[in-house]
Structure formats: C-alpha cells, structure tokens
Amino acid sequence: xxxxxxxxxxEQHGPQGWWPAEDRLEIMxxxxxxxxxxxxxxxxxxxxxxxxxxxxxxxxxELDTVQLEAMIKPxxxxxxxxxxxxxxxxxxxxxxxxxxxxxxxxGRLRRILLSLPGIGPETADAILGYAFDRxxxxxxxxxxxxxxxxxxxxxxxxxxxxxxxxxxAMRTAARLNxxxxxxxxxxxxxxxxxxxCVDCSLRLRCGYSAAAVRRSA
DNA sequence: CACCAGGGTGGTT
DNA sequence: AACCACCATGGT
Numbered sequence: 001x002x003x004x005x006x007x008x009x010x011e012q013h014g015p016q017g018w019w020p021a022e023d024r025l026e027i028m029x030x031x032x033x034x035x036x037x038x039x040x041x042x043x044x045x046x047x048x049x050x051x052x053x054x055x056x057x058x059x060x061x062e063l064d065t066v067q068l069e070a071m072i073k074p075x076x077x078x079x080x081x082x083x084x085x086x087x088x089x090x091x092x093x094x095x096x097x098x099x100x101x102x103x104x105x106x107g108r109l110r111r112i113l114l115s116l117p118g119i120g121p122e123t124a125d126a127i128l129g130y131a132f133d134r135x136x137x138x139x140x141x142x143x144x145x146x147x148x149x150x151x152x153x154x155x156x157x158x159x160x161x162x163x164x165x166x167x168x169a170m171r172t173a174a175r176l177n178x179x180x181x182x183x184x185x186x187x188x189x190x191x192x193x194x195x196x197c198v199d200c201s202l203r204l205r206c207g208y209s210a211a212a213v214r215r216s217a
Numbered sequence: 218c219a220c221c222a223g224g225g226t227g228g229t230t
Numbered sequence: 231a232a233c234c235a236c237c238a239t240g241g242t
Contacts, residue, residue: 018223030225038222041240076239080225120225140223184223 002169002179005150009182013189016181019130021046024098026055027131030138031123033075045075057097058142060089084118091116099129106134121159129180135173138180140188 021027026046034042048071054063069082095101101109106128113124114204121139128134133171137143139159157165170176 034222035224036222036237037224037239038241041222044240074239076222077237078225078239080237084225118225122224126223138223142223180223188223 001168003022006170006175006179006182009186010178013182013185016178016185017026017178019126021130022055024131025057025092028088028092028127029055029085029127032081032088032118033072035077035081035118035123036078042075045072048072048074057089057092060085061093063087068161080118084116087117088119106132106136109134110136125163126180129173129177132172135167135171137163137170137176140180140184142183143180145189146183146187147172160170 003148019024019027019030020043021030029049030042032044033045046055052067052071054060054068054071060068063086065082065086067080068085072078072081072085075081092098092101104112109132110124110128113127114121119127125136125138129136129138141163144156144159146161148154156162166179167176170179
C-alpha cells in the first residue's frame with residue numbers, strides 16, 4: 001500500500017532532490033526557517049545568512065539578536081525563529097559539533113532535539129531524516145490529508161502510528177526522505193488547489209487513486 | 218481584499 | 231486532551 005503509493009508518486013513527479021543544502025547545519029537551520037513558511041522565503045533567509053557568513057554554529061550563537069532577526073526577516077516569524085537559531089547554534093557547540101551528534105542513537109537524538117526551543121515532532125524528524133540520514137518519516141499536514149483521503153475518510157491514525165507504518169513499509173532513510181518530499185510536492189501541486197478533493201485521483205489526474213493504489217498493493 | 222506556506226508554543230476550556 | 235491565538239513575511 002505505502003510502497004505502491006511511493007512508486008506512483010515517484011512516477012508522477014520524479015525525484016525531488018531534498019534536502020537542498022550545502023551541509024548538515026544548513027539543513028537544521030532550514031528546517032527551523034521553513035516552519036509554517038513557503039520554502040521560497042526560507043531560502044531567501046538562508047541566502048542572507050550565507051552572505052553574512054552566519055551559517056555556522058559559532059556565528060549563530062554569538063550573533064546579535066537584532067542582526068540575526070534582520071537577516072532572516074523574509075522567512076517570517078523572524079523574532080521567534082531568530083531565538084530558535086541562536087539556541088540551535090549553542091546546542092550544536094555544547095554537543096561538540098554535528099559529527100558528535102551523529103554518533104547518538106536515533107531515539108535519543110530525537111528526544112534531545114525535541115527538548116530544544118522551537119523544535120517539535122515535524123522539525124525533529126526532518127532533521128533526523130535529512131541531516132542525519134535516519135530512517136524516519138516526517139508526518140506533516142500534507143501526509144495527514146493524503147492518508148485520510150486514501151484510507152476511509154474520517155479515521156486517520158495518530159501521527160505515531162502513521163509514522164511507524166510508513167517507516168516499516170519503506171525501511172531506508174533515502175526512501176522515507178523521498179516519500180515525504182513527494183507527498184509535499186504532490187500536495188502543493190494538486191490537493192491545495194482543490195480542497196474538496198476526495199481521493200486525489202480522477203478529477204485531478206494525479207496519476208493514482210485510492211482504488212488504483214489498493215489494486216496494485 | 219483574503220488566504221496560504223515543508224510548525225511550535227503557551228494559555229484556556 | 232482538545233482547542234485557541236499568536237508569531238510575520240511574501241506570493242497568489
């Protein structure tokens with residue numbers, strides 16, 4: 001079921017090439033900046049940080065709050081996000097760098113990330129998957145909406161169950177990362193344009209339908 | 218003009 | 231536990 005959905009989405013949209021970034025810290029920074037924000041705007045903020053030579057843990061930690069806020073302004077929520085980036089920089093330094101964090105087991109690293117200000121389940125899983133190559137599925141609004149439409153409408157499993165189900169079915173970090181990217185790409189192109197879309201299929205020419213996915217599963 | 222975008226937090230019921 | 235307002239810019 002999940003694997004068939006993945007194949008259909010990949011066939012329809014092609015590889016998405018997530019996460020676009022130079023290094024792992026940039027992925028973590030991007031994961032914070034993109035919260036409830038169009039990627040275009042988050043990317044503008046990242047470009048400014050790059051021009052300001054601020055894409056380093058030490059720089060994020062020491063930069064003046066007002067300057068940091070000014071740099072990331074295009075990403076919106078710039079005051080809260082600036083505080084989150086400062087905390088993130090300090091955290092990476094205190095942890096002994098990103099390589100040291102990469103030595104931690106996934107479950108423990110996840111709990112640590114969740115303890116940071118402004119990093120919730122979705123941001124933590126995005127960092128685990130894209131920055132640390134862990135086999136994790138990112139449950140977001142697009143995923144919930146898609147699976148609610150594919151399954152019987154009205155009974156969407158809790159996030160933890162949906163997450164575990166996808167991770168069991170896809171297995172590798174590469175496939176889980178691609179699945180999430182494909183779901184977002186799909187949602188942005190089709191579902192967002194048609195809020196009352198029932199099965200993401202016939203009317204929208206998405207390339208698959210609930211019935212088609214069940215058939216091939 | 219309203220609405221939304223690759224969420225999270227703190228307060229209220 | 232389920233809601234709610236809030237954070238704020240840039241594109242349709």
